[in-house]
Amino acid sequence: MIARAAAVAAGVALLAAPLVLSRYHVTLLLPSFAYGIALLGLNLLFGATGLLSFGHALFVALGAYTAAYLTTGLGVRHFELVLAGAALAAVIVALPVGLLCVRYVKIYFGMLTLAFGMLFYSFLYKFYSLTGGDEGIRVLRPTLLGQPLAGFNKVEFLTGPFYYYALALLVLATVVMHRIVRSPFGLCLRALRENAAKAEALGVSARRHRLAAFVIAAVFGAVGGTLLAIPTGLADPLLAYWTHSGNLVFMLLLGGFDHFLGPLVGAVVFIFLQDMVMSLTTYWRFVFGAILAVLVIFVPRGLLGLLDARPRASA
Secondary structure, three states: OHHHHHHHHHHHHHHHHHHHOOHHHHHHHHHHHHHHHHHHHHHHHHHHOOOOOOOOHHHHHHHHHHHHHHHHHOOOOEHHHHHHHHHHHHHHHHHHHHHHHOOOOHHHHHHHHHHHHHHHHHHHHHOHHHHOHHHOEEOOOOEEOOEOOOOOOHHHHHHOHHHHHHHHHHHHHHHHHHHHHHOHHHHHHHHHHHOHHHHHHOOOOHHHHHHHHHHHHHHHHHHHHHHHHHHHOEEOHHHHOHHHHHHHHHHHHHHOOOOOOHHHHHHHHHHHHHHHHHHHOOOHHHHHHHHHHHHHHHOOOOHHHHHOOOOOOOO
16 A cells, blocks of 8 residues: 555656756656666566576667667657567567577576677677667657657757656556566466476476566567667667666666566666766766665665565575
């Protein structure tokens, strides 16, 4: 009951944010929404299935580059088509990658996903004629629901129509993921996480369910990457770099991977904490890393774990 009330209060606060916050802080919420969607997918792999991916940034970058190719290369400006294209690209890439990765679990799965992520980064960085190399590819402003919104400058567009569009997309993604996690499919994933041998003895196919979870997570990652590319107006190779995947894992741990809304909280706190530390010191990477390390060590269940009064059984 408390969690539901808190979620409603957070929703009201996000709706009112453009009216009470500065435009700068409203634009900071946009990457939080994008990462929130991507992290919902990552948490389906880790929190529900028990598979930790160190290469999830691959699909975030894939979504951003799909948006770049469609808007800049093909002239597709309808954002709904861009999102559909990013989701389709994620499925096409995730199927063969997932078929190889889900054959393994634990650290082997993580290292395989890291390898594929770095392979994609190398492709983006080296094939200049296709990807723009280190300069990336420009992402043009899309239309929303068929409306060009030409009367808005960039800041007005991002803090007005695009903000509410991204928020609505985040809510939709959250509802869809909640249904997935609470479905029989989600129960099968949790059964595989707890005891794969017993689950398979009951007729649950480990590889098929893990592959499906991998593909769903990839789609969420690509949709998040598409949202991430619009405010910056650029898709660049660093989106696929291993440190970006590390940031995604940190966000997940920061919010709390065993809480459904943990990824969303982790994304918001990570973005605003990073911005605050960057404004205080030029050594922000050192300070920020130390803060995250302390949080992970002393709050291992994430920020939402602090609100959980249930005692955790010792291992």
